[in-house]
Amino acid sequence: MKPTPKQRIWMYEAMLKSRLFDDALFEAYWEGKKPVFHMGKGPLPGEMHQSFGQEPTAVGVCAHLGPDDAVGAGHRPHHVAIARGVNLNRMAAEVFGKKTGLSGGRGGHMHLYDTNVNFFCSGIIAEGMGPGAGIALARKMQKKPGIAVAYNGDGAVNQGAFHEVMNMAALWKLPFVCVIEDNNYAVSVTTRESTVVPAWKRAAGYNCPGEYVEGNDPDLIFEAAARAVQHARAGNGPSILEIQTERLHGHFIGDSAGYRSKDEVAGQKDPIPAYRTRLLDEKVLATPAMEALEAKVQQEVDEALKFARDSEYPAADEALERVYA
Amino acid sequence: MAQQAPGTGGSARTLTMARAGREAVIAEMRKDPNIFVIGEDIAKLGGVFGTTVGMAEEFGAQRVIDTPISETGFIGIATGAAMAGMRPVVEIAFVDFIGVCFNQIFNFAAKTHYMSGGQFKVPLTMMIGYGGGYNDAAQHSQCLIGTLAHVPGIRIVTPADAYDAKGLMHTCLRDDNLTIWMVHKAIWGLGWLGTAIKTAMATVPEEEYTIPLGQARIWREGTDVTLVGYGITVHHSLQAAEKLAAEGISAEVLDLRTIVPLDREAIMRSVSKTGRLVVADEDYLNCGVTAEVLATIAERNPKILKAPAVRVANPDIPVPFSRPMENFALPDADKIVAAAKSTLRPAAA
Structure with a gap:
């Protein structure tokens, strides 16, 4: 199943939104952190894992999802959250630690939650697998439509949670898709250095489909994701969709990634300009329409950042609220 | 009662x-x-x-x-x-x-x-x-x-x-x-x-009922010393209270019942009355529930204690296998009795 022109435009728009959002955060992140870098300083404190280069994995899968479905992302969640349709203003406000944020400033960029679109995060590697499969179990038990998708990095596949949950998801035929974003790095350790058999091949061990998508290409990811999502919706159980992607920056802002060779970095390809060119070449969009779309996305992102900056901080003692329901 | x-x-x-x-x-x-x-x-x-x-x-x-x-x-x-x-x-x-x-x-x-x-x-x-x-x-x-x-x-x-x-x-x-x-x-x-x-x-009862969280339970009323426990140590404390009664010491047995939330008022009420406290716990001593009970009194009103409080808990060792060693690690009625008596002894001059 190939994406329609409308779906391709949506994929470009969502990738661009994620990219422009990350660009804006990157700029804001350095405020208050020069000349001496301190992660806790400035309007945007804390660790910041951005999605530069990984945008295709989010749009290619989320293009197939509807309101009944659920999505769990990892510690690098911006592209997935945006493709899933998490409220951008409240997401930006959360990243800035504001009262108007998704969680009122209790979560931050690594812990984004939005029940309106059944979205959650796991800041701990691979540990969103269980909650993801658990939502799938709930859908099955309640005989409700909807599947769950859990995003993980390539480093996650060597955590016990990955194996435990895949085994049970397959055993109980849960409507679940495990997405592995293979950006070749678990912080500084490459996939080849850490993993003897890649995740998609391990699918054989769970008697479920496994597929590897090369090229970091939204159209190819879309096609592969269609198969995985359909498999889950049909009640046939989980699958593993491993997607080759690129981490264009360090693990977090401040990681100069000195463990990568210059040649390797120079050889990295940015998927967004390439997709833009393709859409223009294939006349999916004409240049004026493309530019109008880009201006609209830029405006949305600008508004989200303005909303975040203009919002109040929570009162300090709001920290005491919401520990218990 | x-x-x-x-x-x-x-x-x-x-x-x-x-x-x-x-x-x-x-x-x-x-x-x-x-x-x-x-x-x-x-x-x-x-x-x-x-x-x-x-x-x-x-x-x-x-x-x-x-x-x-x-x-x-x-x-x-x-x-x-x-x-x-x-x-x-x-x-x-x-x-x-x-x-x-x-x-x-x-x-x-x-x-x-x-x-x-x-x-x-x-x-x-x-x-x-x-x-x-x-x-x-x-x-x-x-x-x-x-x-x-x-x-x-x-x-x-x-x-x-x-x-x-x-x-x-x-x-x-x-x-x-x-x-x-x-x-x-x-x-x-x-x-x-x-x-x-x-x-x-x-x-x-066959009917359904709930018990509120954060509500401790007095199993036995007493006036000389409060024995605080939960789970198994409530039963050790009840046995200890019997033994103490035989020696003329009146012990109150307070069951924490829920650890989170903790009924701090019940602890204060009982110890305000008796002035003496033993906390028994089978868990590790260090940073454990027993410490939280003592902290409650230290923060709210340490003056209610007439003698230093005593904790009976695992002495921060992995639970050993062999019977004499395991018994050494576990709380029991005799240890609670000894602890209670130590709170009643006049302070050394």
Whole structure:
């Protein structure tokens, strides 16, 4: 199943939104952190894992999802959250630690939650697998439509949670898709250095489909994701969709990634300009329409950042609220 | 006098804690199709400690789910199911096993409500067995209640008898948070751990009832010294109180009943009256529940103590296997008696 022109435009728009959002955060992140870098300083404190280069994995899968479905992302969640349709203003406000944020400033960029679109995060590697499969179990038990998708990095596949949950998801035929974003790095350790058999091949061990998508290409990811999502919706159980992607920056802002060779970095390809060119070449969009779309996305992102900056901080003692329901 | 249980009329029976607890689960499952039970050996076996006997027959394999030995996986799955509207009950037979799944408990189930700003609720109840005294050594005899109580977002109840086991289980199942219902193996009423301790058996009404969280229970009133415990140490304290009474010392026995939240007012009330305090706990001493009880008095009014308080707890050693060494590590009535007497001795000149 190939994406329609409308779906391709949506994929470009969502990738661009994620990219422009990350660009804006990157700029804001350095405020208050020069000349001496301190992660806790400035309007945007804390660790910041951005999605530069990984945008295709989010749009290619989320293009197939509807309101009944659920999505769990990892510690690098911006592209997935945006493709899933998490409220951008409240997401930006959360990243800035504001009262108007998704969680009122209790979560931050690594812990984004939005029940309106059944979205959650796991800041701990691979540990969103269980909650993801658990939502799938709930859908099955309640005989409700909807599947769950859990995003993980390539480093996650060597955590016990990955194996435990895949085994049970397959055993109980849960409507679940495990997405592995293979950006070749678990912080500084490459996939080849850490993993003897890649995740998609391990699918054989769970008697479920496994597929590897090369090229970091939204159209190819879309096609592969269609198969995985359909498999889950049909009640046939989980699958593993491993997607080759690129981490264009360090693990977090401040990681100069000195463990990568210059040649390797120079050889990295940015998927967004390439997709833009393709859409223009294939006349999916004409240049004026493309530019109008880009201006609209830029405006949305600008508004989200303005909303975040203009919002109040929570009162300090709001920290005491919401520990218990 | 011990607190009188309501509804102990014609419908009441004497039950073990295991039976009383599962009666509550079954009653709630009959009413709410969103409740399901998940864990190891709970369907065909009925739970290692008999907590789920009869449930698979009544509710079927869809709602009483035997899992592989994958605690991280199934606690994570239960957490996700709870986020999506189910109300899972998870059994972990031995609290020692939280070592392999603690991340899902303290980073997910306990924090999701907070980190999501209250958007996602996690109404999940865990049934966990704890404690030693039967030579199962350091990896199957721990309490780890202090470990769990240290983490915000978890409610912990520790019933000491069958009446509380049932009432507190109903409370947990109706709560919208992660609740942990913990029973000491020696009072659960297991055939393979000898005769059930009589004071842990109780008259239990057939009707449903809840017990409020954070409400301690006075098992025995006294005037000279307060013996604070929970779970098994309530029974040690009751035996100690008998022995002390024979020597003319009047001990009050206070059962904390729920560790989180803790009934600090009840502690203050009792110690204000007696002026002396012994806290008994089978868990590790360091940074444990006993320290929290003492801190309550230190913060609120240390002047109520007429003598230094004494803690009887595991002396910060892994629970040893060999009988004399294990007995050395565990609290018992004699240790509590000795501690109580030490609070009554005049201070050295």
